[in-house]
Amino acid sequence: MFALGKLSLIILTRCDLKCRLCCEYVPQNKPFPDMTVPEAERILKAAFDVAEHINTLHLTGGGEPFLHPKLPELVHAAMRYQEQFDTLMLFTNSTVPLSDSLKEVLRTYGQKILVQASRYGLYPEREEAVVNDLKACGVRLKIEKYYGEDQSFGGWVDFGPWEARGRTPEELESIFKECSVTRVLKGNWRTRDGKVHWCSRSQRGMELGLIPDMPEDYVDLLDETQTVEEKRQKFLQIASRRYLSACDRCSGDAGTENQEKRHPAAEQMS
Numbered sequence: 001m002f003a004l005g006k007l008s009l010i011i012l013t014r015c016d017l018k019c020r021l022c023c024e025y026v027p028q029n030k031p032f033p034d035m036t037v038p039e040a041e042r043i044l045k046a047a048f049d050v051a052e053h054i055n056t057l058h059l060t061g062g063g064e065p066f067l068h069p070k071l072p073e074l075v076h077a078a079m080r081y082q083e084q085f086d087t088l089m090l091f092t093n094s095t096v097p098l099s100d101s102l103k104e105v106l107r108t109y110g111q112k113i114l115v116q117a118s119r120y121g122l123y124p125e126r127e128e129a130v131v132n133d134l135k136a137c138g139v140r141l142k143i144e145k146y147y148g149e150d151q152s153f154g155g156w157v158d159f160g161p162w163e164a165r166g167r168t169p170e171e172l173e174s175i176f177k178e179c180s181v182t183r184v185l186k187g188n189w190r191t192r193d194g195k196v197h198w199c200s201r202s203q204r205g206m207e208l209g210l211i212p213d214m215p216e217d218y219v220d221l222l223d224e225t226q227t228v229e230e231k232r233q234k235f236l237q238i239a240s241r242r243y244l245s246a247c248d249r250c251s252g253d254a255g256t257e258n259q260e261k262r263h264p265a266a267e268q269m270s
């Protein structure tokens, strides 16, 4: 069976916060149009044609997913494939109140859904209300505390500027191997437009034109000239790469144990 550990659909690229170290570079860039329900359906069909099973399917950003006005419909669209995945995961920065239709869809699917709610302590009352609503909906809930002392993961890392560093192949291999996307996640597969990348740096960098387009670094699920088997082979090829072109345009600090490279989360831009 061909399986993926996780796949993220980037359903929007806009946010109500402006975090300086946003790894998606949302505040610094103009958003793309939100993913429509038909677009999501097309990508989901292509994804589940290729992957017979996905452990965790994410509906996420590039931004704050709870701002997407069609999130309930997107959840329903994803749930058509619920026999082919274990968990549907949603992310939120816990600042956007749940709509009635979102509460209803969360109650409908309950424990099949896991919501990761980040709490930045910027709007404590709003965060408390969102967390309480999620609890009342009966979903699984994972809260990441990102304020004060003892922040989750010791805080955030800075992926740095997009310019090429000119690293040697040995240096690139080393940062790719040590990167938490490789070491821990075994691939943070993600797509906004059908092109599935190994990590957010690669996906976001190429869609923003900050990294040259490298078709060998992604699987285009919507490419009708390729067979399902060819797309599976491409996933395997990328997973066995020694590094990606994006690794030369990245600090390589994801997953670092060096606390000096960790920063307080969600510092807001003026």
Ligand code: SF4
Pocket (backbone or CB within 6 Å): 015, 016, 017, 018, 019, 021, 022, 023, 024, 025, 026, 027, 061, 062, 063, 064, 093, 266
């Ligand atoms: S909450 Fe902050 S880190 Fe998350 S998408 Fe919005 S701006 Fe980026």
Ligand code: SF4
Pocket (backbone or CB within 6 Å): 175, 176, 179, 180, 181, 182, 198, 199, 200, 201, 202, 244, 246, 247, 248, 250, 251, 252, 253, 254
């Ligand atoms: S580009 Fe950065 S985040 Fe992506 S695999 Fe390379 S080192 Fe890791």
